[in-house]
Amino acid sequence: xxxxxxxxxxxxxxxxxRHSLSPALHNAAFSVTDLNAVYLAFEAKDIEECIRxxxxxxxxxxxxxxxxxTAVMPYLDEIDPLARRIGAVNTIVNHNGRLKGYNTDALGAxxxxxxxxxxxxxxxxxxxxxxxxxxxxxxxxEKGVAVSIGNRSPKRGKELARxxxxxxxxxxxxxxxxADILVQTTPVGMYxxxxxxxxxxxxxxxxxxxxxxxxxxxxxxxxxxAAERGCTTINGLRMFxxxxxxxxxxxxxxxxxxxxxxxxxxxxxxxx
Ligand code: NAP
Numbered sequence: 001x002x003x004x005x006x007x008x009x010x011x012x013x014x015x016x017x018r019h020s021l022s023p024a025l026h027n028a029a030f031s032v033t034d035l036n037a038v039y040l041a042f043e044a045k046d047i048e049e050c051i052r053x054x055x056x057x058x059x060x061x062x063x064x065x066x067x068x069x070t071a072v073m074p075y076l077d078e079i080d081p082l083a084r085r086i087g088a089v090n091t092i093v094n095h096n097g098r099l100k101g102y103n104t105d106a107l108g109a110x111x112x113x114x115x116x117x118x119x120x121x122x123x124x125x126x127x128x129x130x131x132x133x134x135x136x137x138x139x140x141x142e143k144g145v146a147v148s149i150g151n152r153s154p155k156r157g158k159e160l161a162r163x164x165x166x167x168x169x170x171x172x173x174x175x176x177x178x179a180d181i182l183v184q185t186t187p188v189g190m191y192x193x194x195x196x197x198x199x200x201x202x203x204x205x206x207x208x209x210x211x212x213x214x215x216x217x218x219x220x221x222x223x224x225x226a227a228e229r230g231c232t233t234i235n236g237l238r239m240f241x242x243x244x245x246x247x248x249x250x251x252x253x254x255x256x257x258x259x260x261x262x263x264x265x266x267x268x269x270x271x272x
Pocket of ligand 1: 105153186188213
């Protein structure tokens with residue numbers, strides 16, 4: 001990688017952020033497309049100060065992660081309508097000092113699902129009611145999917161179900177209806193608690209599409225169980241790559257080869 005007086009700066013802002021795979025993804029994409037740019041991780045406390053810094057230093061593009069996806073919104077000059085509807089921004093594009101916010105998590109999940117299934121007319125049970133569930137729920141609803149929400153806390157689950165005008169189920173009742181697609185959006189099962197799983201085995205039926213948005217580990221307990229029961233499975237890395245490639249496209253107008261990026265990230269996960 002060549003770094004000189006023309007190198008453009010991009011990065012991710014979050015807290016914590018040291019576990020993020022985004023630097024590996026975007027630096028691989030810059031390298032393969034031969035762009036003179038670098039992408040760094042910034043662990044931050046105050047998002048308003050970060051926004052001033054982005055403008056002052058002319059940082060070209062930023063990914064936003066936990067806990068700033070909603071908190072950043074009042075400081076931006078413009079927000080894409082989808083991100084506004086979802087209520088969260090995970091991408092900032094700097095257009096000559098004017099910062100515009102987007103949400104690519106929703107599109108990432110959509111593209112990962114569309115690689116394995118058609119969506120209009122399908123039913124989908126989303127487990128979780130946090131930021132990721134919200135983004136995925138809005139996107140699937142727009143694609144004609146009948147969504148329902150299963151969540152631990154009834155308050156948050158019912159709030160999201162109300163926004164999506166759909167059914168809320170407590171976790172101990174998620175088996176009552178049959179869904180074509182199941183999307184797991186909680187951190188349960190993530191490293192180091194890799195033996196945990198919120199989904200009872202019996203609700204996983206042959207032919208279902210099951211996506212666990214956790215990518216560390218790549219093979220979660222849920223994903224293994226679903227594969228054993230004849231479901232079509234999707235791991236969280238595929239969603240992550242698609243959301244990152246959409247960020248890359250918004251920043252540069254270019255696309256990078258997905259399979260090459262996937263290989264880089266799988267290697268990164270194996271070695272960290
Ligand atoms: P969030 O806003 O904090 O929401 C977390 C959700 O998980 C809430 O619904 C919470 O339920 C539920 N939850 C947490 N711990 C639980 C437990 N022990 N038992 C039952 N439910 C539990 O987080 P988020 O932004 O949606 O992110 C969620 C996960 O998705 C994270 O692991 C993140 O790394 C991953 N993610 C992956 C991608 C990707 O591209 N693959 C993109 C975004 C996020 P309550 O409401 O009851 O607290």
